[in-house]
Amino acid sequence: MTDKKNAPPPLREASTVILVREKNKALEIYLLRRSKKSGFMGGLYVFPGGVVDPEDLGLAHWAPHIDMPPDQIEKQLGANTFSTEDALGFSIAAIRETLEEAGVFIASGKGKTQKDIDDICTYRLNRDLPKSWFRTKMMSQNWTLSFSSLGRWSHWITPKLMKKRFDTRFFLVFMPENQTCVPDNRETKHGIWLTPQNALERNLEAKIPLSPPAVVTLTQLLKFNNLNELKREIQTRSWGDPISPRLVPSSNGPVILEPWDPMCDKDCDIDTSDFSKKVLPPGSQFSRIWCDKGVWKPVGV
Known part of the structure; x- marks a missing residue:
């Protein structure tokens, strides 16, 4: 019989997005500092992300608002390793959390303007938004989420001894044009674009303290010199074995x-x-x- 007192916390499904851009011929990654009050990775710099909510599920409701058909979702984002519904939840959460925490909207829409995107990025800063706000906005305003912009990167499982544990998919996304990252100033307090090398150096100097997965991921990204190299990698990259x-x-x-x-x-x-x-x-x-x-x-x- 398992000792419930010593059992590890249950795993919660979550998504993380590695936002990448090229500036002055160098790759830069966007990092957010989590609030020190956060119960997970408080005070550390991380990539935007969070848990999959119930509102992120439901293929029948979401299908008209995604830029790829259901069978393609499972093939491209599930990599045939998990169901279409699971792939949907991880992908919706990735886009929603990137909007909520970093103010970047990975979406498009027929007839939509830059002002429409700016309005959504401003709206997410409102206090006390209901859990369903994102789903309601996407469907009532007929937005199309850009699943085709999500690239598979890695699959992390939090160590058993941590107080909170997550089964997390790390997606890689190239920064959309004409958008600017803005932290929500609640869950995240400061955002910064850095090259992987600079971020790792500043971590050792205690100036940009990184989460452990960020240290590993930024080290992986050191081998890529430009966006084209990274785009080629994303075309064929699988989730790989879970990093536990x-x-x-x-x-x-x-x-x-x-x-x-x-x-x-x-x-x-x-x-x-x-x-x-x-x-x-x-x-x-x-x-x-x-x-x-x-x-x-x-x-x-």
Whole structure:
């Protein structure tokens, strides 16, 4: 019989969007600082995202407001690994959360103008919006959500020892033209565009403290030099195996072991006494991330 007191928190489905643009011939990624009051990753810089809500589901209602047919949704966004309904929920949540948190609307509509887009981006800042506001707006104003703009990137599962756990799909989206990122100033307090290299450097300097998945993702993005390279990657990229790290508590700061770490599957402690000497520079291959006074830093084995 499972001990309910020691059972890990239930997994909640969630979506995250890696917003990418090219500026001065360099790739930049948009990062948002979560409110310090947040119960998950508080005070850290993350990509826009959040949980899948019940209103994000219901293919019959959403189908007329999506730019691809249902069978294409499962093929392209589910990658034939999960159902059309699940692919729908993750994708709607990705677009909705990017609008709510970053003020970027991944959508279009017949006869819609730039003012219509600006109005939606302003409306989402209203206080006390009902849970159904996004669904209501999309259907009453006949918007078409741009599922074709969503690229598969990765699949993360939060470590069992964390207080909140998520089964999260990381999508990659190229920043829409003529739009500007604006944090909601509630869940997110500050937004910034940075190259992956600069973001990783500023993380180590404790100036832009990143979440552990952001450290891994930005390191992955270092290999791409421009948007064309990234577009080619997205055309064939699968979700890949779920990235399910292990969290190891330590008096010197907790450690996250990625699945490719030799100790990830072993239920044992990790000696962190010399980790301050093992911190790795940006671009290094790593399998461990150590929380040093609130800053997650890649360390060598």
